[in-house]
Amino acid sequence: MKNIISLSASKIAEEVSSGNLKAEEVVQAHLERIKTEDPKVRAFITVLEENALAAAREIDSKRSHGKKLGKLAGVPVAVKDNILVEGVETTCASKILKGFKAPYDATITQKLKKEDAVIIGKTNLDEFAMGSSNENSAFFKTKNPWNLETVPGGSSGGSAAAVAARMAPLSLASDTGGSIRQPASFCGLVGVKPTYGAVSRYGLIAFASSLDQIGPMARSVEDAALLLSSIAGHDPKDSTSAPQAQNRFSGKPLENVRGLKIGIPREYFAEGLDPEVRKSVWNAVDYLKTLGAEVKDVTLPHTSYAVATYYIIAPSEAASNLARFDGVRYGYRAQNIKSLSELYEKSRGEGFGPEVKRRIMLGTYALSSGYYDAYYNRAQKARTLIARDFENVFKEVDFLATPTAPSVAFKFGEKSADPVAMYLSDIFTIPSNLAGNASLSIPCGLNKDHLPIGLQLIAPAFEDEKLLALAATVEKAVNFPQLN
């Protein structure tokens, strides 16, 4: 029990519930870890030391009064800084929201508190979740704990780095085009993008509403399932949340793999894929084959249109969602203003960073008069074709297995000068957001430089439970090392 920071979330919850561990000790151990590791890794924008200790003491006192504790008893959770926690600064890693204190809790924040989790801090991200490397944070760059010279991925780089460096056993993140799965892949974690609508987004600062989904990051499938069980379910406050959303996920391996059909979409193994990534992904697939799974070559013919479709739809929705940042009610306001128009233009021009402005303009252009049909409307139709590809392929197979990203974690600065190169790092994760199905990344090996490689597994919508079970099966075989 000495090494608290290496315990799984499930174990912590069990020990705190039974009284073998105090929530306060658990939180204290993680705060100490943050003090030694975070100056190097820089995962957190805000560390909630006092709040977390107070919450932990309250949990301990609840238990000593004989009350039954929740599913996440005493488990520290790091929360991406685009999710509201009442009274706590929520910045989206943007200058425009610096100092903004959330006036209420997101639904998932309330759920965490109800399950006796302890929110330990708010994690760094690419500004407004727009990016794939964390280099777009307006404040600082989070580093990959596996190699501090490489990016942690993005946009949920802080949430990934916090869990990989054992500063928290669990984190919450959001995924619009791969923002959970790609950093999970780069940091050797399990990262789940649940089915669209499975988790309430009330209190998530919106980026692209038809694509955004909240999900867990963890060091094991069981822990990811535990967190997902705590946050999933329909929420009347989110009109896009699904009435059929489940909230019970065991994260236990499949009892029987025999006869299971796994599709290998050939478009995901095309040119440009890092050979070590290819090999590692195939090793995991071959293992499932030895267990009796049937592996099938399949095709998703519209895959090559996914990135273009995404880079029309996501910026268009972002342009609308981010119109609310106008310098009037919250956030940054420019000084020495002479007109209303100038108030908007200068506050936004000075408050938003380069990538956010780029996407707002791209979206504004795609939606503007004369271009709407050529861009936005056409992209929505392409989206239908991409979603149909998945529908068709899931008539033939139960799951798809692919690489999560075309490469391992890249170096700082390697892609930041070229937006198009950066956009392509989400090439394998974007299609699942467009189609709304369930997908996750699970570590499947290390490359020769000791950097993690991620396997992406994709299931039809609302098959999250089976997807986690398949991931747990792979996890047993891979025996992925923990980072020291």
Next chain:
Amino acid sequence: MEKASSITEEDVRKIASLAKLSLSPDEISRYQSQFVKILDSIAELSRLNVENVPPTSSVLGLKNAFREDQAIPFEKNQALIDNAPEKDGPFFKVPKIIE
């Protein structure tokens, strides 16, 4: 789809104005060249045959999500006002815009 390379700095200025973003001359020239590249990279969509394909806006196929129109008291007004860059009592303060 129009040929993307025809995007000029003047176009970028117009888009920025529609998006209510003030940009420096440097930013305008940088965005102009990046836009050409980005729009070229998404131009492949124009080659896709989308005839008779309906657009997808919701993958869940949800239509209107109705609920009872009930007023729920919100008691954290002060927390909202406290976030304002400028305030006056219970009001958001903005620069004078009408002479």
